[in-house]
Amino acid sequence: MSQNITPEVTSRRNFLKKFGLTVGAASVVTSLGFLSSCSNDDEMVDLLTTDGQTVKVKKSQLKVNLKEMQVRGREGITGKKxxxxxxxxxxxxxxxxxxxxxxxxxxxxxxxxxxxxxxxxxxxxxxxxxxxxxxxxxxxxxxxxxxxxxxxxxxxxxxxxxxxxxxxxxxxxxxxxxxxxxxxxxxxxxxxxxxxxxxxxxxxxxxxxxxxxxxxxxxxxxxxxxxxxxxxxxxxxxxxxxxxxxxxxxxxxxxxxxxxxxxxxxxxxxxxxxxxxxxxxxxxxPPKDRLFDYENTELNYLGEEEEHHG
Amino acid sequence: MITEHKSPQEQALIFNKIREDLLRPVQSISLSYKLWVAFLVTLIIAAAYGYFLQLNNGLAVTAMRDYVSWGMYIATFVFFVATSLVGMLISAIVGLLGKKWIIPVSRIAEMVALSFVMMAGIIIVVDMGRPDRLLNVFLHGRFSSPIFWDITVVTVYVLISTLLLFLPLLPDLGIMRNHLKKDIPKWQWTIYNLLSLGWVGTPNQYKILHSAIRVLLVLVIPVAFAIHTVTSWLSALTLRPGWDSTIFGPYYISGAFVAGTGAVLVAMYFVRRGYKLQEYITDESFNMMGKLLVLVSLIYLYFNLNEFLVPAYKMKTYDAIHIKTLFTGEYAFMFWATQIGGLILPLILSIFKPFRKPLPMMLIGVAVVLGAWFKRFIIVIPTMVHAHLPIQNVPHEFHVYHPTGIEITITIGVIAISVLIFTILVKLFPVVPIWETAHEKGVEIEKNL
CATH class of the missing domain: 3.30.70.20 (Alpha-Beta Plaits)
Structure with missing residues (x-):
């Protein structure tokens, strides 16, 4: 499970920026099931930055921000096609x-x-x-x-x-x-x-x-x-x-x-x-030199084999 | 045109008769009118319940699915726009040409136009998956989308049509304010008083009124063309076989002329019968409307030949699938029924004078209007049944489109609303312009308000 987290405190933002995070872009939390298992607010969580480094951040200082995710989602990833x-x-x-x-x-x-x-x-x-x-x-x-x-x-x-x-x-x-x-x-x-x-x-x-x-x-x-x-x-x-x-x-x-x-x-x-x-x-x-023989099994939309009619 | 000079006494007599005849329907409500309204309201209530179910359970209550993702609602939207376009165009084009026979028909045509175009907007909202987000269209409108253009031109059209209905009403409203005070409830009189905008009928007022109407008559023509051309582009700007056509604009417009003429004929018949206006909406009016129907049907037939026979000759892969579906396949019955029953037969029959009488014209009008609705169904749905790529790994219901009861109920209800609006309009206001009719009969209207 991955969730997008935005730092709430400015100093935290600057800290994160050092690790290659943009403010709006924030980062992606990879700590397993982190949001669904809400227990302790002072718990430290791992953030994976876009350049692959891991940083530890206090959970209470993070919040999910829909708007920033939408902005980032509209921009896309620079330099890629x-x-x-x-x-x-x-x-x-x-x-x-x-x-x-x-x-x-x-x-x-x-x-x-x-x-x-x-x-x-x-x-x-x-x-x-x-x-x-x-x-x-x-x-x-x-x-x-x-x-x-x-x-x-x-x-x-x-x-x-x-x-x-x-x-x-x-x-x-x-x-x-x-x-x-x-x-x-x-x-x-x-x-x-x-x-x-x-x-x-x-x-x-x-x-x-x-x-x-x-x-x-x-x-x-x-x-x-x-x-x-x-x-x-x-x-x-x-x-x-x-x-x-x-x-x-x-x-x-x-x-x-x-x-x-x-x-x-x-x-x-x-x-x-x-x-x-x-x-x-x-x-x-093109489907040239196929690695298998085409089997004419008809699967229904649930992926089950369908009985042939006629 | 005043052909002969009449004495003031004569004029007053003629004017009083016209006024009484045309204002009689405004002053009383018959039982059949009440029953008709009750019938329409019942349909609307049923539709409201259907829409409630649709809001709760989503568009899954309709037969639309991922492939046929537009259905009856969109077909009805196109039908509304088509039918509404002509009301205005009939009165505008024929009126600008100076043809007098249009005078008793023009207001009915305009009322049909206004009541249908209003519901075009409503049925689009009914079709939306998220009607709660309607405002997004204004907050985040994207100029490249034909829907954005459609909303713009339909809004302008509603505005101009309302003015075009309202301005010629002013002298009549003045007459009603002056003469009806004792005969109608106070609230109704207050409405007329307010709407008449203090009309007293000075020569100067008439001068301004005439030039304003003329400007509107000219303006409404390009706007009416725009609403239906843009509506046709909702389909024609996609890459789908059956919609991907360069003649869709004029094809839709010519079809709209036929549909609208049919609707006006039906409306004329029932208004004339219900209000006993045989003296004003004459047999000659039906005769002329019949001739108009022949003309517009011929043009529409010509566009149909182009739209279907050209791809049918070439039989390009995807076009061929579409054409076969229509000519001999699943939609063959509906296709030939609309072409023959809704276009060719009405055209041929209307050529003969005995059929250009009120009752046969009304029946032909009904056939034309029904044919027009099913034709829109034929334009919207079969194209979506056949995608470019095979439809696989989805349940059976995704392959076909058979409208559900809820969908049909909602559609009928929305149509009932537009008929109800028309029904109310013809009750509130004189359906035949009093002042224009009087003017035609040689009354100097400035002196007889």
């Missing part, structure tokens, strides 16, 4: 990405930030599995149409949603050609601790009734230098994730890091529906 590469030859529909994502974002079984689709490009060309997250387009059709600026694109390329501002008009759903967005039609799934939790815009938790949710490239994990939930959960090496500015991507399974440009050039990478001009940040490597 996040990209994902999905190697379709590796995907065998294990769906670990889907369940890790749903657990992290408190989603119901039918709500997918990432959805593994069974695809066939043209008749007779064979089926394959295609994980489909939000494409984090550089020309996003969804953000343009939002009447209240609740969904927006950050400097690091991530498209986020602020469910404290969303009015639930669902124009972004209509505009997205990748069907990447979901809506909380009824009360969202309640996970323990959600009711007292301050809204984290980079995790979109807690979810709220009547608002949109979508893939965030796990912006909260990127903030602490970790790979997204789905990428880390994949057992088959399907996902590469990294920074286009550094020209480097890391495999979520093997942790191997390679040059992004080489990976794309040598494997005939492509983006989804380039003719629409959306300029996705997600690249696909």
């Amino acid at each position: 996040f990209v994902m590469v999905i190697d379709l030859a590796k995907c065998r529909n294990a769906r670990k990405c889907m369940s890790a994502c749903q657990d992290a974002h408190h989603l119901k079984p039918e709500q997918h930030h990432i959805n593994v689709l069974q695809m066939e490009n043209a008749e007779g060309t064979g089926s394959f599995y295609m994980p489909k997250p939000c494409q984090h387009c550089d020309n996003p059709p969804c953000t343009k149409v939002c009447p209240v600026d609740a969904t927006f694109k950050r400097q690091d390329g991530i498209v986020l949603i602020d469910n404290e501002r969303c009015i639930g008009c669902r124009f972004c759903i209509a505009a997205c050609p990748y069907s990447a967005r979901v809506f909380n039609w009824s009360e969202p799934k309640q996970v323990e601790g959600d009711e007292n939790r301050v809204y984290d815009i980079e995790l979109n938790v807690p979810q709220k009734k009547g608002t949109i949710s979508k893939c965030l490239f796990s912006a909260d994990r990127l903030r602490i230098g970790k790979l997204p939930y789905c990428v880390s959960a994949c057992p088959n090496g399907t996902y590469w994730f990294g920074d286009a500015n550094e020209d480097a991507v890391t495999n979520g399974t093997s942790k191997e890091t390679v040059r992004l440009s080489t990976l794309l050039e040598q494997n005939g990478a492509y983006t989804l529906m380039p003719e629409l001009g959306t300029k996705p940040s997600v690249y696909y490597l």
